[in-house]
Amino acid sequence: MSLNTKLTRLLGIRTPIVAASMAGASGGALAAQVTLAGGFGFLAAGYDSPEKLQSELEIARSLLNLQPHDLLPVGVGFLAWQLELSGAPATQLLSVALDNNVRAIWLAFGKNLKHWVNYIHEHNNKRGNTDPVLIFCPVSSVEQASVAVNEWRADVIIVQGIEAGGHGSSQSLPLLTLLPLVTAAIGPHGPPILGAGGLVNGAHAAALLTLGASGVVLGTRFLLSPESLYTDAQRRALIEADSSLSVRTMAFDYARNTLGWPQGVDGRGLRNATVEDYERGEDIQILRSKLKEASLKDDTSRIVVWAGSSIGLVNKILPAREIVEEIHEDCVKYLRASAHLVSSA
Ligand SMILES: Cc1cc2nc3c(=O)[nH]c(=O)nc-3n(C[C@H](O)[C@H](O)[C@H](O)COP(=O)(O)O)c2cc1C
Structure with a gap:
């Protein structure tokens, strides 16, 4: 059973479940397992060196059983402010991702995001029209979404609500409010719009698809997999x-x-x-x-443990593949069940 949305059609995947780019938490193993389960996985470049990013991409390539020049059906997420630091190995980091033929780049939290978007577009132009690298942009307001779609021509928009684990806008609206505002502003002909923030299960995924999202992005839920880089x-x-x-x-x-x-x-x-x-x-x-x-000492009474607002709903560790399968199956179940709520009486 597969789900059919703008996102699944764009990426050629079975289910519109995306593992978020999570600095310090998502590496090649997590990204690859999510892709293998029929969703789409990002690994995060975050604060990593080009060498570390290369080694995580090699892990993904080997789990996906692909040759060095094959397209790599995972994405890499960058913290643009890290790329923008003086002396940062920005072009080396981007080259590592692009030379590895990744399917998508996630660009967030930059002072000059447009610069990095242009960088990817130039790469695509040089390469011709075959399998362009897709640009995913998280947004936390209608204004940001309009800029990402109309000025930057982002391929996928991630609407990040205030519930989201890790970094985000302190002023973001709740996802159930922000997502419909963004879908109304972008209109039916825009790129796939995904929801992120506090989503951990199939009922959440079904609710978001019903609300008009083309897919869901989960971060915290995937921290609770053995493949995440969390301790x-x-x-x-x-x-x-x-x-x-x-x-x-x-x-x-x-x-x-x-x-x-x-x-x-x-x-x-x-x-x-x-x-x-x-x-x-x-x-x-x-x-x-x-x-x-x-x-x-890995002492969690002081070290950071990023977590979204739905953390209280999750109480088990599962392999990333099983997380995707469980959410997918439950999502289908809830979507089907919702049809029974309608009566012709
Ligand atoms: C540990 C962790 C690290 C994160 N790192 C990033 C990041 O590097 N870039 C980014 O755009 N978002 C980052 N985020 C936010 C996610 O992209 C996503 O919006 C969020 O996890 C969704 O909410 P949820 O955690 O409730 O599922 C991070 C989230 C977590 C939990």
């Missing part, structure tokens, strides 16, 4: 957490010294001692040294 301690913290622990904060960026995000961006993760110390105005150097010490 066992981080996965345990996620299993134990309820949704009240998922908070938006800048605490971890101050403590980790990752402060180059565009204006208005913060991160959603599990509230712990780092967040509490930050909120009561702890000295930044003390915050940093406590975090450094905790990192050595």
Whole structure:
């Protein structure tokens, strides 16, 4: 059984389930397993070196059983502000992804995103029209969506609600409000529009498709797979957490010294001692040294564990392939069941 949406047709996939690009959490194994299950997986370049990105892409290629020059049916996500740092190996990183023939590039959180979009378009133009690299852009407002579609010609838009784990706009609307606003503004002839933020199961996927999305993007749910790059301690913290622990904060960026995000961006993760110390105005150097010490011990009472608002709905670790299959099957089940709600009486 497959699902048929603008996204599945664009990518030639069976189910419109996408594993988000997650810096520090999604590598080649996670991306490949999601693709193998019939969805589409991103791996995150995040803060990685070109060598690390190359090795994760090789993991994906080998799991997908592909030869070096075959198209690689996964995507790579970049944190554009990292590419924009002075002295950053931006073109090497992008070349690693493009030379590996990845199917898509995810561009987020840049001060000059248009520059990177143009870079990919130039690559596509040089290569001719065969299998262009698709550009995925997360957006958190109607204005951003209009720019991404009309000015940048993005191939896929990801509408990221306030519920989303990891980084996002602190001012974003809830997904159930933002998605219909964006679909109405873009209209029926635009690119596939996906929803992200707090989606963890098949009922969520069915609800989003009913709302007009062409697919769903899940981050937190895939952290709870053995393929994610999260540690066992981080996965345990996620299993134990309820949704009240998922908070938006800048605490971890101050403590980790990752402060180059565009204006208005913060991160959603599990509230712990780092967040509490930050909120009561702890000295930044003390915050940093406590975090450094905790990192050595993988101590989740201080280190960052990013998590979306639906974390309380997830309580098991499953292989990424099974996560995709479970969500897909439940989604089909809920879509079918919804037809029985309609009566001609
Ligand atoms: C651990 C983690 C890391 C993330 N890293 C990135 C990233 O590198 N780039 C990005 O655009 N979004 C990132 N995000 C946000 C995801 O793209 C996505 O919007 C979010 O995970 C969706 O919400 P959910 O976690 O509730 O499923 C990250 C999310 C998590 C949980």
